[in-house]
Amino acid sequence: MPSQEIGLPIPNIPHAVSVTLPTWEATVGYEEGEDWVVSKMITGYPRFFIHAVIKTLSQKIESKYGREGERCMIFPSYKVAKRCREFIKSKSDLEGLFVRVLQLSTPPPADEEEKSTIIQSTIGVVFFPASQFPLAKNYWQHSGEGISSRMGEYVLKALFNNIDSTRSPSPPSNNQLGATRQEVQAQRIQQKSPSISASFRSSSMVAHEEVEKEFNTFIEQKYGRVLDLKFAKEAKIALRRRISGKVDKSHSQKEEMEKARRGKNVSETDVYLFPSGMASIFFSHHALLKISTEGPKKSVCFGFPYVDTLNILKKFGPGVHFLGLGDDNSLDELEEKLESGEFNIMALFCECPSNPLLKTPDLKRLRSLADKYRFAIVIDETVGNFLNIHVLPFADIVASSLTKVFSGDSNVMAGSIVLNPSSPLYPSLKQFFDEEYEDLFWAEDALWLERNSRDFAERAAKIDQTSLKVVKLLQDSPLISKVYHPYIGSTRPYYEAIKTPNGGYGGLMSFLFHNPDHAVHFFNAVNLHKGPSLGTNFTLACPYAILAHYQELDEVAKWEVDRNLIRISIGLEDPEELLDVLQKSLDIASSS
Structure with a gap:
């Protein structure tokens, strides 16, 4: 049965994306910080709630490398950490604020055999006065560029324990499995077509049997997904092909997916992976600010969006014009203000359809205005998904949260950007991405997402x-x-x-x-x-x-x-x- 216990992960595994808030009152209590709710929160949505393993890693890094009165925030690269430092310094009221960045790396594999379980990784750590933690947390939440819990777990083991502990426990032997093998197979079938009563029988089973860390790992691998880090590169290639529409049919993709091509000119090299859907929105905005030949300009947010899309447009760059209704009257207003010169914009961001009101904008008319007044269009297609809708012809950039239906299993965060090769901005965007894009998508997360999305x-x-x-x-x-x-x-x-x-x-x-x-x-x-x-x-x-x-x-x-x-x-x-x-x-x- 679906859990009604406050704070329990959904699903009940170490790297779950969602968390149980079972009543209206509990949701209000969480928002108001009431102890009867907050004290029970084992986890939360990863951009809003820093995972326990990342907190532990932060504490250990603060203890070893921090100075008195400092706290830290961890990111998957030095470059991202510098962006966080710039944000803190630009938004802080504290004069003479000192924020520093430390880069740490885990050891590389010693030989070919170790490539299956060991991968060299680098993190960027931002140190700041403890009073500035809310600003650092804002950057973590809005940008979506923080490290994932799986990366945090790996780095914690690699930097502060014996490197051998980074290896996943060996799968149980046939004798150890016994009837469990049949149970695991049954659970996999239930997960793909669950009933209300059975869909989370596995959750209660995990809650009952989750005794030690080794078993936690086994639960995540119970579907036959033994992670081999040396295949992470191939997993990312498969994901980019799946998203571009250049599908490898050997992975049992349905004819419908083959038909839902992004467009005949789209290559897998036009697809970029990110550690979260919000990171793809953030980097789209960042890229457009950087390539603007007329300097940074405001953007338009068309329609009521998911909360952090608007936060990004408000807090990074020169600001935003918010046309929150996103209807035909809003389009009329946009056209009038563009024509009068009141609006001179860099880009327009919209969702298709919008979350939570499920409105679909008139993309044809928006594209016509973009071509006439020379601004970019960024479309977040997460809610619609590219099997249902084809928005690329109307966009310069298409952003998606792969955390959602593309994955489905609620156990990995991810995002993507697709550049439109037919866009007038494509040459400058492609050059910027070639020079500035970093692959921050953690190897283990890529392996999970590739397997999750095969039956998308x-x-x-x-x-x-x-x-x-x-x-x-x-x-x-x-x-x-x-x-x-x-x-x-x-x-x-x-x-x-x-x-x-x-x-x-x-x-x-x-x-x-x-x-x-x-x-x-x-x-x-x-x-x-x-x-x-x-x-x-x-x-x-x-x-x-x-x-x-x-x-x-x-x-x-x-x-x-x-x-x-x-x-x-x-x-x-x-x-x-x-x-x-x-x-x-x-x-x-x-x-x-």
């Missing part, structure tokens, strides 16, 4: 089909006042204009109740996983505005984001069981 097409199709059934259930309920989904609403024609021939409408939806109390009762009663993130193989719900915008609920209401909004990301459960769970919760809300 099949999973996405099933999620799309189930989602339409859930949308209908919500629309038919007399309790629900509004449902947000690309299949319905005024912007559906714009979605249809970019939908691929075999594409669907995605698994994300939001909805409102006529009575806000019903929203609380429904959420508390619904027997689903509840926490941050989306695109997971299991259905995941959250009170979105409370979770993402608790400190600015009145402000976001101006952009039609209601404080009582519930967001659900549909998973791979049996559709009828999922509908039954939702209906029972609606019935409970109705009788409350």
Whole structure:
């Protein structure tokens, strides 16, 4: 059964992406820092909650290399650490602030055999006065460029323990496995097509049996994914080909994925991998600021976006014009201000569709304005995903969070950028990426993501089909006042204009109740996983505005984001069981 225990990782493994906030009250308590919630938080979404293993690594580095009164933040390169240092110094009110950067490296493999378990890695460590930690944490959150928990775990072992401890425990022998081999196989089948009752039987099993670190590692490898670091380069090539549409059919990709090509001119060399989806947004903005021939200019954020996209545009560079409604009237306003000269912009950022209101912008009209007034368009296609929609012709840069449905397993953070070879900015962008891009995507994370994404097409199709059934259930309920989904609403024609021939409408939806109390009762009663993130193989719900915008609920209401909004990301459960769970919760809300 989905866990309803505050702070438990979702799934219950060491490198989980989501975390359980099982009630409306617990979500509010988390946002207000109440001890009854915060004290139980084992983990959290990785950009907002620094993983325990990274905290331990930070403490050890502070103890060994820090000076009195200093704290540190760890990044996967010296160059990223310098960007963090610049951010802290530019935003701090402290005069004469001294921020320093230290570079540390782990040992390389000694021979060919060790390449399977040992990889040389470099980290950049930013040291700053303890009072400046909130600013350093802001950079970590907004940029998405922090080290992953797997990288932190590896570096911790390599720098502060015997290097042999970096090797993963050997898989159990046949005698040790016994019936476990059958259980693991059954769990893998359940994970790919779980029922509500069975989808997290493995989680409770892990919680019960998670006795030692060796077993934790085995649980992550229970699907036959024994990680061999020497294959990380090949894994990244496979990922870039998968994203570009140049699919290797030997990996059992479906015909639909082959058809959903980015475009005949897109090469795998136009695809760049990042440690998180937000890092891809951040680096897109960073690149455009650097290549601007007229100097840095403001950008436009078109439509209400995920919170840190707007934070990046506000806090890095000269600022942002926010057209938060993202509708046709907003487009009219944009065109008028471009024509009058009031707006002289570097770029326009938008989501397709947007999160959480699932609006699709008029990309054709936006592209026409971009060509006329010579600004870049960056499209975040995470919610739609490139199997469902084809946005590259309208974009100079396409950014995605691969953490979501591309991975599905909620156990790895990743992002990507695709450059459009037909863009007028392509030559300058390509040159900048060739000179400045760093591959910061940790080897183990790449191996996990490559395996997770092999059945991306099949999973996405099933999620799309189930989602339409859930949308209908919500629309038919007399309790629900509004449902947000690309299949319905005024912007559906714009979605249809970019939908691929075999594409669907995605698994994300939001909805409102006529009575806000019903929203609380429904959420508390619904027997689903509840926490941050989306695109997971299991259905995941959250009170979105409370979770993402608790400190600015009145402000976001101006952009039609209601404080009582519930967001659900549909998973791979049996559709009828999922509908039954939702209906029972609606019935409970109705009788409350």
